[in-house]
Amino acid sequence: KDGRACAKEALANGADVVVAVGGDGTVRTVASAMSGTGHAMGIIPIGTGNLFARNMGIPIDDIDAALTVATSHGSRHVDVGRLSLLDDPKADHGHAFLIIAGVGFDAAMIDDTDPQLKKNISWLAYFVGGVKNLFTPKYRGDMTITSTDGSMHTRHGVAFRTFMAGNCGQIPVFSLMPNASYDDGILDFEIIDTSGGIFGWANLFGDVVHQTITGKPGSNPLSTNSTMDQIQGVSAEITLEKPVLAQVDGDMLGRTRHLRFTVDREALCVRVPEVAPDMSATGIIPPIRD
Incomplete structure (x- = not known):
């Protein structure tokens, strides 16, 4: 059980x-x-x-x-955040998450993390899984985010490395979503993209360090090959071109093309x-x- x-x-x-x-x-x-x-x-x-x-x-x-x-x-x-796999006919409930859920690079990184290595070096093992996925193709899809006032904002054909929804934005050492609060009835959505190979990933690391130090979300003003778009809302629905791995608080859910993030305040x-x-x-x- x-x-x-x-x-x-x-x-x-x-x-x-x-x-x-x-x-x-x-x-x-x-x-x-x-x-x-x-x-x-x-x-x-x-x-x-x-x-x-x-x-x-x-x-x-x-x-x-x-x-x-x-x-x-x-x-x-x-x-409590919920991630619902809308293309899973057997799903009878949204998968709960209390920290961060996402699709794309973050899920692939977790999926490729060696459980034994995780036991030995704790969360640092995720970096090994991340390196394995640095040069995988980008993901693409349509996204609709609903704001707290009920307005809906849609983007078509968005190319990204990872899409995350955060209830808590703090992880060991770093802050992925400085504005995320677990009792505000809002999810913090983050769309991350990089270009230029390893240089783009280095830029992204600098972005994370920058917002950890400043406590403010967003990319470092000096970044040229990475973006971290952060948007707050009460729900988000994504339709992807191809099936993508999804995760909730580090638990894998498999691949999906159609998913929805919601929050129970x-x-x-x-x-x-x-x-x-x-x-x-x-x-x-x-x-x-x-």
Whole structure:
């Protein structure tokens, strides 16, 4: 059984709190079932990255402390992103994500990451998977993004390396989406493209470093061979020329040509420390909600 099935079974048996023990993949599948139920979800982070737990201020290296938080502390309501594969006739629900979902290079990078290497060097293993896909052809498709006011913005024939939707934009060391907030009811969409071979990828790395330092989204003004278009909205629908790999919080979903990103605002109740650590410099931890 996956986390979603286990959480549904626990709720059916009368559980008040369901605790996800694992990494970001386990957390997101449990969250898929907990979303909208009003019941709290606790997290015992024992995965590789534990990105969502880090964003929530949950203890990473102390299982007892994390369990105490899960069973007796305060809570925060957060958004849950959903990625629906519209060309999958068997799909009966949107795949939940709490951090980042995407199609293209990011999914191919994750798919080509060696699990054993990931165990040995943690998230750095993704760079090895990334190198394998630096020179793959670009992807192309039509995109429609819906803004918070209901207006729809369509682009046809967009060429890109990767398209991502972020609920949290912070990853280890870097900030992919500085404006992303997990409780604003908005997804941050990022369209990344490069040209000029390895020079373009080097430019893109500089873009990421630039926005990590400045805290502002977008490319470095000096970049000439890379673009990072960032747009906020409540949903996005993409129709691609060819099937492309998709991922949610590092879990592979296979290939798709037609997909939709949506967000359920503050649909998930997460147990968090009552006294949050001082992370004011990062802007990650907002005030606790009872």
